[in-house]
Amino acid sequence: MLRSQPQKQLRRCFSSSAASLAGHTGSVESRAVVFSEHGDPTRVLRAHRYRLPKLDKGQVRLRFELGSISAYTPGNVIQGVYPSKPAVRDDIGPEPVSIMGNEGVATVEGFEEDGNVEQKLKVGDRVVMGAPQLGTWQSHANMPFTSLIPLPASHPLSLRQAATLAINPPTAWRMLSDFVPLNPEDPNALTKQGGKKQWVIQNGANSAVGVAVIQLAKAWGVGTINLVRSRPSIDELKSHLESLGADHVLTYDEFLSRENNTRSKIKEWIGKDGEMRLALNCVGGKETAEMCKLLSLDGKLVTYGGMAKTALALPPSLFIFRKLTSTGFWLSNWVQTHPKERQTMMQSLAALVSSGKLKEPETEVVELKGTDEEVTRQLSEVMKKMEEGRGKKTLLHWKDE
Missing domain, CATH: 3.90.180.10 (Medium-chain alcohol dehydrogenases, catalytic domain)
Incomplete structure (x- = not known):
């Protein structure tokens, strides 16, 4: 009897511990x-x-x-x-x-x-x-x-x-990795691109996905050309995006202006040692078609949104002569078939955020x-x-x- 009482107390102790856990x-x-x-x-x-x-x-x-x-x-x-x-x-x-x-x-x-x-x-x-x-x-x-x-x-x-x-940084990561292999975790990425510095052009660059694209590209050595809507505080916005790692920021008006000869400037920025094969679109409209005209042969247009709520019209010549591929991306579709890759990617993203490389x-x-x-x-x-x-x-x- 004297021995059974401590055992009861011990069982209650473990039971309480399990409940608290x-x-x-x-x-x-x-x-x-x-x-x-x-x-x-x-x-x-x-x-x-x-x-x-x-x-x-x-x-x-x-x-x-x-x-x-x-x-x-x-x-x-x-x-x-x-x-x-x-x-x-x-x-x-x-x-x-x-x-x-x-x-x-x-x-x-x-x-x-x-x-x-x-x-x-x-x-x-x-x-x-x-x-x-x-x-x-x-x-x-x-x-x-x-x-x-x-x-x-x-x-x-x-x-x-x-x-x-959980949503915007993974969307940016996948779009920079899955269509044109820009992720340095792929050991053959640069070899696949002929050793050229890679560039990306995107609209909606100040969106949550856009700022993640800027920072991931910077961390991976990829150049970015970023398009945003004009506003009274445009200089402040441009400075902010550049502080995150954006190479160049243009308003849509600046991008479409013939007087500024913007297409020639962009080609100079990319240079002979660079290549731009990826365009990211979350807006739509005529700016997107002009983005695609700057892509090199076998370029990829990835659409993940349509904030302008206008139809996306692309000239047939881009598909016939430049071999453009136009596709879409939705993270919800991707995660259904890549559960293990998602866990690994989230660990990598958390590390980048924790280290200050991804704000x-x-x-x-x-x-x-x-x-x-x-x-x-x-x-x-x-x-x-x-x-x-x-x-x-x-x-x-x-x-x-």
Whole structure:
């Protein structure tokens, strides 16, 4: 009898330890940004409270630190025209709703062991999303561990850096690597290009993907020619992009100007020892066709957006005589078939960010707080500001009540 009591105490000790290692797994309230119908983002988004149930096996309890709003994806999602859509949930309220958010960073608060999750994650780990439209504009969530990417502890990142890591930098990395092999991790990259210095031309160069392209190209020894929309603060923008590593920055008007003889200048910048076979397009319009005319034989045009919402018209001569290839890229398609490569790429990107070689885009954090009605008004103002093109990339944070 004297010997059995310590054993009971020991079992309770281990039981308590296991529970603490698993963290919070019970029911908890979450606050989320949702919509129940397609329409104007400034009108249909609203705040919603719902009760998260106790975790199932293999699920992880997340506390979202920041949810990221990209430049134009939210509007397309809410209007129902974006290819990947958030799930319609009929289990979190009186009517079916979808929770917004494709990108962000969360902290692991708990998990329900299933033999696998406890080998991959621990309480306190930070994670980013490994699948699209999981709903990052909320305070808490239950998610399967297989849909999460742990951030490496060996390369510590700030919350802002982590919240903007999962979509735009990988998109830039893949476009610089998969169509014309510019990545120095490919030992045969320069040999494939005949030993010439490689150049890239892109529009939308001040977008989150564009600034990632500039910095990755700089790190890999690739030159960049960058096109942006004119604005009152254009000199400030040009200086900022050049500080990130841009070789040349032109407005669209400067690029298209015949008086400036811009095409000849660009050819001089590239020189006889250089070559430009890659053009990146997220805008569309006539500027894109002019970009393609500067590409060398076997050039590649990669389209990953269409912010101008105009048709992309390319002259047949580029395909017939210059052997131009025009294709598209969407990260969501790529990750479905490259899960292992994605993990490796994310590790490399985290290392670049941690070392200061890859800076996150300029961001502002909007704290969501108050009643659901007050938060809904906040959201309307945020979306209106984004639609008007004002401000920096926006990150949402739910303020504790």
